[in-house]
Amino acid sequence: MEIIIVGGGKVGSALAEVLCHEHNVTVIDKNETRINSVINDYDVKGIIGNCLTTEALDDAGISKCNIFIAVTSSDEVNILSCLIAKKMKARHCIARVRNPEFEKQLVFMREELGISMMVNPDYNSANEIAKVLRYPEAINIDSFAKGRVDLAEIRITSGSILENIALTQLSRRLRLDVLICAVQRGNELIIPNGSFVLHAGDKIHMTASHSNMVKFFKSISAAYREKRVKSAVLIGGGRVGYHLAQQLKEMGIKVKIIEISEKRCFELSQRLNKVNIICGDGTNHDVIKEERVYDADAVVTLTGIDEENILMSLLAKNNGVEKVVTKVNRMNLMQLSETLSLDSVISPKSITVNQILQYVRAKQNSEGNNIITLYRLVNDRLEAIEFVVRERREYVGVPLKKLKIRKGILIASIVRGNELIIPKGDDCLMVNDSVVIVTTNSGFDDLKEIFD
Amino acid sequence: MNYKMIIYIMGQILRIVGICMLLPILVGAFYGEHHVIETFGIPASITLLTSFIITIKKPKNTAVFSMEGFISVSASWIAMSAIGALPFVISGEIPNYIDALFETVSGFTTTGSTILSDVEKMSRSVMFWRAFTHWLGGMGVLMFVLAVMSSNDVRTMHMMRAECPGPNVGRLVSKSSFSARILYGIYIVMTVAEIIVLMIFDMPLYDAVIHSFSSAGTGGFSMWNDSIGHYNNIFIEMTISIFVILFGINFNLYYYLIIKKFSLVFKNEELRTYLGIIASATIIIALSVMKQYSSAAESFRNSFFMVASTITSTGFAITDTGEWSVFAQTLLLLLMFIGSCAGSTGGGMKVARILIIIKTGIRELKYIVSPRAVATVKLDGKPVEKDIVRGASNYFILFMIIFSVSVLLISHDNFSIEENISAVTTCMNNIGYGVGRFSPSGNLGGLDSFSKIILCFDMLIGRLEIYPLIMLFASRKN
Numbered sequence: 067m068e069i070i071i072v073g074g075g076k077v078g079s080a081l082a083e084v085l086c087h088e089h090n091v092t093v094i095d096k097n098e099t100r101i102n103s104v105i106n107d108y109d110v111k112g113i114i115g116n117c118l119t120t121e122a123l124d125d126a127g128i129s130k131c132n133i134f135i136a137v138t139s140s141d142e143v144n145i146l147s148c149l150i151a152k153k154m155k156a157r158h159c160i161a162r163v164r165n166p167e168f169e170k171q172l173v174f175m176r177e178e179l180g181i182s183m184m185v186n187p188d189y190n191s192a193n194e195i196a197k198v199l200r201y202p203e204a205i206n207i208d209s210f211a212k213g214r215v216d217l218a219e220i221r222i223t224s225g226s227i228l229e230n231i232a233l234t235q236l237s238r239r240l241r242l243d244v245l246i247c248a249v250q251r252g253n254e255l256i257i258p259n260g261s262f263v264l265h266a267g268d269k270i271h272m273t274a275s276h277s278n279m280v281k282f283f284k285s286i287s288a289a290y291r292e293k294r295v296k297s298a299v300l301i302g303g304g305r306v307g308y309h310l311a312q313q314l315k316e317m318g319i320k321v322k323i324i325e326i327s328e329k330r331c332f333e334l335s336q337r338l339n340k341v342n343i344i345c346g347d348g349t350n351h352d353v354i355k356e357e358r359v360y361d362a363d364a365v366v367t368l369t370g371i372d373e374e375n376i377l378m379s380l381l382a383k384n385n386g387v388e389k390v391v392t393k394v395n396r397m398n399l400m401q402l403s404e405t406l407s408l409d410s411v412i413s414p415k416s417i418t419v420n421q422i423l424q425y426v427r428a429k430q431n432s433e434g435n436n437i438i439t440l441y442r443l444v445n446d447r448l449e450a451i452e453f454v455v456r457e458r459r460e461y462v463g464v465p466l467k468k469l470k471i472r473k474g475i476l477i478a479s480i481v482r483g484n485e486l487i488i489p490k491g492d493d494c495l496m497v498n499d500s501v502v503i504v505t506t507n508s509g510f511d512d513l514k515e516i517f518d
Numbered sequence: 519m520n521y522k523m524i525i526y527i528m529g530q531i532l533r534i535v536g537i538c539m540l541l542p543i544l545v546g547a548f549y550g551e552h553h554v555i556e557t558f559g560i561p562a563s564i565t566l567l568t569s570f571i572i573t574i575k576k577p578k579n580t581a582v583f584s585m586e587g588f589i590s591v592s593a594s595w596i597a598m599s600a601i602g603a604l605p606f607v608i609s610g611e612i613p614n615y616i617d618a619l620f621e622t623v624s625g626f627t628t629t630g631s632t633i634l635s636d637v638e639k640m641s642r643s644v645m646f647w648r649a650f651t652h653w654l655g656g657m658g659v660l661m662f663v664l665a666v667m668s669s670n671d672v673r674t675m676h677m678m679r680a681e682c683p684g685p686n687v688g689r690l691v692s693k694s695s696f697s698a699r700i701l702y703g704i705y706i707v708m709t710v711a712e713i714i715v716l717m718i719f720d721m722p723l724y725d726a727v728i729h730s731f732s733s734a735g736t737g738g739f740s741m742w743n744d745s746i747g748h749y750n751n752i753f754i755e756m757t758i759s760i761f762v763i764l765f766g767i768n769f770n771l772y773y774y775l776i777i778k779k780f781s782l783v784f785k786n787e788e789l790r791t792y793l794g795i796i797a798s799a800t801i802i803i804a805l806s807v808m809k810q811y812s813s814a815a816e817s818f819r820n821s822f823f824m825v826a827s828t829i830t831s832t833g834f835a836i837t838d839t840g841e842w843s844v845f846a847q848t849l850l851l852l853l854m855f856i857g858s859c860a861g862s863t864g865g866g867m868k869v870a871r872i873l874i875i876i877k878t879g880i881r882e883l884k885y886i887v888s889p890r891a892v893a894t895v896k897l898d899g900k901p902v903e904k905d906i907v908r909g910a911s912n913y914f915i916l917f918m919i920i921f922s923v924s925v926l927l928i929s930h931d932n933f934s935i936e937e938n939i940s941a942v943t944t945c946m947n948n949i950g951y952g953v954g955r956f957s958p959s960g961n962l963g964g965l966d967s968f969s970k971i972i973l974c975f976d977m978l979i980g981r982l983e984i985y986p987l988i989m990l991f992a993s994r995k996n
Contacts, residue, residue: 068692090692098903106584106675111692 833950
């Protein structure tokens with residue numbers, strides 16, 4: 067597809083990096099050095115110019131463009147350039163819009179202005195953090211098949227009922243249909259078989275239907291129910307903090323925001339109800355002690371400075387806070403999370419990138435490809451891909467135990483109509499099934515490639 | 519430094535060279551030359567085997583930054599010249615390896631200087647290879663690799679920049695490999711068109727192919743000692759001069775023609791200047807050499823052909839410019855420095871650079887007149903990026919330094935100063951002929967081996983535009 071990205075900053079270049087392999091990408095930016103570094107690093111065309119001028123958009127070939135993505139730092143520029151692009155015959159437009167004031171007119175913008183998708187990184191990050199806090203043991207949760215299948219990443223702590231259990235016993239023990247697709251032990255990534263025994267410290271990736279996943283979390287946390295998050299402290303009251311506080315409040319979690327700027331505190335207190343707002347330096351030890359930050363069940367660090375967030379999280383972890391979530395802006399710092407044993411690191415930028423990528427991939431299927439959704443996990447070492455069986459092939463209708471599936475691939479779930487099947491040897495694929503596979507290899511485009 | 523990746527890229531380039539060496543075998547087989555099997559078979563199989571071994575395994579770390587890109591390109595050019603010289607030696611047609619190397623470098627860099635006093639003795643297959651080096655070197659062998667390989671290597675810009683001539687290199691379309699395919703597509707179509715037109719004007723197929731390859735790469739190897747003058751056919755001369763002028767135009771402009779962006783082509787300042795220089799130089803030279811020819815038309819015919827052949831850095835001849843007035847000869851020498859357009863197959867310093875340098879000069883004058891003046895250097899009505907302006911001036915300075923040092927180094931042969939200067943000029947600008955003993959009727963065979971190696975480097979420096987070759991020898995301590 068022909069894709070135009072406006073803005074060559076962190077998000078723009080991260081998108082270019084992923085998209086340039088499969089699509090024809092053109093990047094527009096005013097800044098010469100940025101364009102130079104983007105065209106040096108990735109196989110894309112660069113145009114130096116103002117994205118609001120028809121001249122620059124024409125140069126980029128806007129009339130043939132399938133997807134137009136505006137990710138400059140300014141909301142207004144993003145919206146306006148999408149409008150111009152739409153008038154100049156771009157098929158789909160995506161704008162990054164951060165200002166919460168625009169939130170309520172999303173529908174208007176989509177219906178009346180023709181902007182296909184608005185990405186709000188702050189709101190999405192808040193969503194992501196809320197998800198993590200809802201299931202304290204989970205590190206990350208993604209969903210497939212329009213939310214029917216969840217893929218969760220879970221760390222097994224010592225004392226968990228999952229410890230020292232072989233996978234064959236798992237379903238019987240929990241009386242639930244769940245499937246463990248991959249286990250990360252130390253630096254190793256294993257696609258396990260039935261005799262695999264779980265240990266404390268393993269990170270597991272598992273799939274289950276949404277309702278089973280909720281039950282699963284209930285049963286594993288039944289052992290230590292008191293550890294459910296009931297109170298959370300947010301250090302930093304920026305836009306992510308605002309969205310998160312709202313969501314956590316709805317989940318019945320007591321929220322306290324520590325924000326340094328008096329003006330911002332005042333704004334927050336006007337807009338939020340039933341949330342404690344403290345004006346003070348969240349990195350100051352006296353403030354932390356006074357507000358008993360370490361007594362909270364969860365601490366979320368959301369200041370604008372990555373280093374501060376990381377250090378505060380480590381401190382909170384050392385002081386026995388059960389659940390710590392760290393916001394990091396620079397994506398390359400995400401690598402550190404393993405070494406520093408920070409379990410939940412959230413990067414608004416990479417969330418934005420992932421969301422846009424999903425949209426692009428969805429558009430791609432409507433033009434012939436079979437992939438519905440794709441997630442890259444564990445620093446891109448593990449891929450979870452959702453396919454649809456579109457036509458009758460030789461593998462359709464054959465029990466799975468008779469099919470030869472390549473090494474390093476696991477069929478994690480099959481969705482047939484409204485029913486979710488956690489596949490066993492006797493199940494078979496049918497036309498119109500949606501199939502989620504988990505693999506340590508990458509580059510699968512079609513379901514038939516997973517069979518030998 | 520990612521040496522593994524450099525070697526891997528070299529392997530891919532050598533594979534293309536190896537496959538291209540198989541072509542002369544077909545030509546030889548067609549004309550019943552039995553020596554082709556060992557002449558080309560041996561070097562081709564060595565090259566293919568080496569490249570096969572090198573490229574079996576792709577390095578894990580595929581990061582290519584500007585350093586790696588520049589070094590892999592310049593090292594590949596040296597390696598392919600060394601290999602390309604083997605057929606001349608094995609066939610015994612150029613027994614001395616240094617001579618053969620000079621001939622090959624002259625071929626790949628599209629210089630077209632020869633050390634042979636009698637090229638007509640050469641067998642048809644070797645002659646074909648000699649012309650084919652022009653064709654391959656003209657657009658660039660790495661471009662060819664990019665065009666045929668469908669890989670996902672993303673950092674190809676650094677390599678394209680190292681091989682493409684001109685101050686500013688960009689992609690035509692968003693994928694490097696597509697850009698390379700478009701350029702090679704245009705190149706092939708134009709070459710075939712030239713072959714057909716030449717055959718319409720009664721040139722035999724083999725001659726047409728040889729001369730089309732030579733002019734497509736703006737090289738200048740001919741199969742006759744008296745070059746194009748051999749045919750004494752005005753239609754052939756005009757066809758070739760018009761085609762070399764076309765090959766000297768930025769290939770991006772042809773792409774714009776294809777996608778119907780005509781205004782970009784007609785308003786292109788570099789193209790206008792280039793055509794303007796050709797027209798005015800033709801008229802001036804024609805007037806200056808008028809009395810040596812029987813008629814004004816004759817004078818214009820010779821002058822137009824030689825100006826086209828010189829400014830595009832081809833180096834074909836239909837007359838001996840050594841007999842022209844000193845003024846005309848000096849003007850030709852100056853045209854050599856200007857060269858053709860950026861992004862073409864031609865050599866020289868490129869019209870775009872000269873334009874930028876002159877405009878920078880004018881801007882400096884403005885600053886002297888009114889020190890508070892603010893002025894931007896513009897090309898095609900758009901401001902030229904600061905780095906490119908700086909790059910053009912630096913290129914000029916470096917070019918002149920290398921030029922002077924080379925003149926000094928080859929001066930031990932005791933030829934006259936102007937002969938030495940013209941030899942270095944012709945090599946660094948990839949033209950093919952000079953003045954005095956190096957004029958179109960002579961050749962560069964009289965130089966000793968040391969001078970030939972110096973000139974080989976000059977040719978590579980001219981073709982790859984200085985930096986890649988300097989990088990190869992620069993210290994890499996960090």
